[in-house]
Amino acid sequence: MNELTLSNNLQQIELEINHHKNIAGQSIWEIGRRLNHVEENDLAHGEFGKWLEKVKINQSTANKMMKIVKKLPNSYTYTNLGLTALDLIATLPDDKKQEQIERIENGDNPTVRELQEIKRENNRLKAENARLEQQAGQVLGAKVVEKEVVVEKIPDDYNYFKSNYEALKGVQDFYKNQNAELREEMKELEKIIKSQRDNSTSRLELQKLEDKKATLNSEIKSLDKIAKFQEGVENFITDNASISYTKDFENLYSNRDLTLSLLDTFNRLEKWIDDIKSILPNGNIIEGE
Template sequence: MDKITTEIKTYQSIGGQAIFEIGRRLKWVKEHDLAHGQFGSWLESIKMQPRQAQRFMRIATEFPNTTTWSHLGTRVLYEIATLPESEQREVQEKIERGNDPTVKEITDLKHRLKQRDQELADKDAQIADQQAELEDNRRTQLELNRRNAELSKQQPEPKVITKTVTKEVKPDDYDQLKERLAQLEEQSKKDKEDVAYYQRELQASENRRKQSESDDHLKELELKRKKRDAQIDAYSVSLKITDFLPELQKITQDDIQSMGEEAQHNLRTRIDMVRQTIDNIDAMFDGPRVIEGEITNEN
């Protein structure tokens, strides 16, 4: 126990990987070394708040692979650890692409998820209430039908007439209840359509977000490809220059004197072209200059 205490105090002064190491040791102590109720006292002895200890243990449990997460802070890691599993996977993919989230981004995401869940829960509750009201009205209708049947049975049999006429007796509020029942059924149908609409909109928004991330990823790959092609071209030109230099260095003063005027003129022209090209390339290493909003190359 003393060894683990010393290790935790040492790790508390380090960032990154230390978060996971502290969390693992806290879990081990809580599960193996202390009787019930003693863990809190031990945390006080090492000057650690219970809430902070819970965060460390939660992070160590949720993120066993520390390679991806060790550079993030404790607060960010804890906020990610308390996300739903599907959102955790999306955040991990962003981190692997180099897009580290902030605490505000994670808390905003949680707020949006909570708001979405609350809206769906409110809709479900509203539909449930309306369905319950419809069921009550259905039972009322059945009771009205039963009462009508009983009233029909209670009518006295005529003694003189040869034809029996059964009159349906409706309660005073029968038409009002029937109209209300129709209104509730129409409202319930509309609410179900609204729920389906919001679910489709939510899915469409999610698809647009994923498509945007995919487009950004393709642009990043295209930039990497262009950079790689430029590097290949540079190496290719360098190799050609290396092959060309030995041939050029073979020319001696005697060779120049032995050439005819036309050959000398052609050679000098080519040398001037090479020199001009080298000067232009050399100027490009300093980059373009901006003069009054226009881009020019130094020559």
């Protein structure tokens, strides 16, 4: 698509931005294009933030619009999409992004909820891949130790701990992204609730929105708890991984009471893990609007 050359006259750009503010979808791209133009050419003379205040666009919104321009091609098919939806599409991996663009071009506009779920699933897969790489590193490290270690020693396994650190970082990033997405969804919902109250929406509709808000709040609290729990488990694994390469457990052969006590601890741990796994949702979660 041919693009019109943008003016370097700041007042003209302000007029164009205010015009496009009144039109949905496509205007997000057009406003973002002009914001990039102002910043890249320093038309605000080092005071880009103050200039944003003048045109009544906050920094977070401006960043999203500017990112959308850089990540998505210009298209009139975006007309019915809002800022949150376009920002979610822009931050997807290239293959997933292209799928959504083709879907929109075919007249099937994804909802914000659908896009958030796609992004969560992508983050989950990234964390899972990091975990699998960690496990592969553990297995490889164990084989190397088995072949090379003749006398008892704790292996100096840099690669294992490096892969474990990377896996933990992947898990932390996953939960961080999940938390940010849920909080963004909560903010959008609060805006809708406020708007509906101002428009005297029926009590039943408002109650549905309040119930959805309560559910989101519960999800955020649960996510925080589970994130801390998983981080603790990963740290435990890292701190205690090397003990499996020593003879400490073998040396218990003469201490029957301690062996039985340890086995009892392991049995209770296994039962606890089985109980938790039994209440976890399966991998094919279907989430409605």
